[in-house]
């Protein structure tokens with residue numbers, strides 16, 4: 451548990467106005483919001499940080515307490531889940547181990563499986579057709595249980611390129627339920643073709 455701030459934090463202009471850089475993100479063609487924006491003032495650090503979901507172990511972890519929730523595919527050690535309902539982009543999925551691990555304590559055997567599995571998920575999503583890229587993110591500020599995001603960017607939508615893709619997902623109208631379910635089923639079937647079980 452980290453109790454004191456890094457010297458980097460002591461140098462931050464906390465509470466002070468922060469000018470918008472001339473070439474800042476709001477000027478990017480991929481930034482989804484228009485208009486005059488201000489940089490939000492920095493708040494003082496909070497240490498120790500509040501616990502993430504599952505920080506204290508599997509007994510307080512939503513992933514461990516609800517292992518069947520939103521699963522579209524699984525094998526002995528891993529599962530792929532959806533996010534309960536359609537969102538703005540064609541498909542978002544998560545890959546996580548059954549075991550309660552974060553990346554830093556993932557057993558070596560599971561780590562060795564991770565690279566090939568990430569390739570399989572990306573290939574299965576690309577096989578839907580019309581998907582230019584699958585972005586893979588690992589944030590981990592909300593849940594202590596390791597989970598990777600796989601986010602599909604539709605081909606041709608150059609405004610969705612890069613790091614703003616997840617924000618676009620929140621802003622766009624949700625995909626039709628039937629189309630979303632068809633995409634989930636197709637990815638589950640493609641994953642199961644190379645092992646594990648489709649759960650849809």
Ligand SMILES: [Zn+2]
Nearest residue numbers: 511514550595
């Ligand atoms: Zn867990």
